[in-house]
Amino acid sequence: MIGRLNHVAIAVPDLEAACAQYRGALGANVGEPQDEPDHGVTVVFIELPNTKIEFLYPLGDNSPIAGFLEKNPAGGIHHICYEVDDIEVARDKLLAEGARVLGDIKIGAHNKPVLFLHPKDFNGCLVELEQV
């Protein structure tokens, strides 16, 4: 069912410093910050040859990233995202297997249907599925 690893999302406490570090010390291809006010985040994509790293930085007063950064002041990996062909088929299969889907299918920051799976059910990892 799952296909490519679409991205690894890292919550960062200092977006400018994180971008400078990945551009400089790691020599990576770092994009420009994009504000996603509907999702309460500013994102920056780092394009690797086979997948993407997504920096997440809080935007606005109710950012879903703010609490994560309070608990993890140095930052940390926030979620990993696997691609699926059909998000509804994926949801139904996961629910049938007893996995907890957080909320329901939503339109994610990349304008694709996504859902999130409970980290406690998936080895402590918040897992996003994105229909591509």
Place this chain on the structure above:
Amino acid sequence: MIGRLNHVAIAVPDLEAACAQYRGALGANVGEPQDEPDHGVTVVFIELPNTKIEFLYPLGDNSPIAGFLEKNPAGGIHHICYEVDDIEVARDKLLAEGARVLGDIKIGAHNKPVLFLHPKDFNGCLVELEQV
């Protein structure tokens, strides 16, 4: 400098359950457990079309994963691994930029030269570099 994302390593508290879940609920291509006694881990690779997930499970009495699982009983993402062409060039560049290299270059679980970077310097993520 960094190339492909070689793998995302997830420390899991129950290797059999994690494999069954990725094979079943997520429909992924899950390999067989491989003991790496020199590294104190049993590993399982999940082959995605563009990269790998590596499950890590403690092996023996001094496993480097045991402490992580004590702090994170549900499991969690342990590290991410980027590929580099030349590990010595990478180390020297990172040291010159002020990043902390944990120990020195070692031969990793995949029989390739690797090094680890301090998570506090990299947005709370333990970063492995592997020469390919």
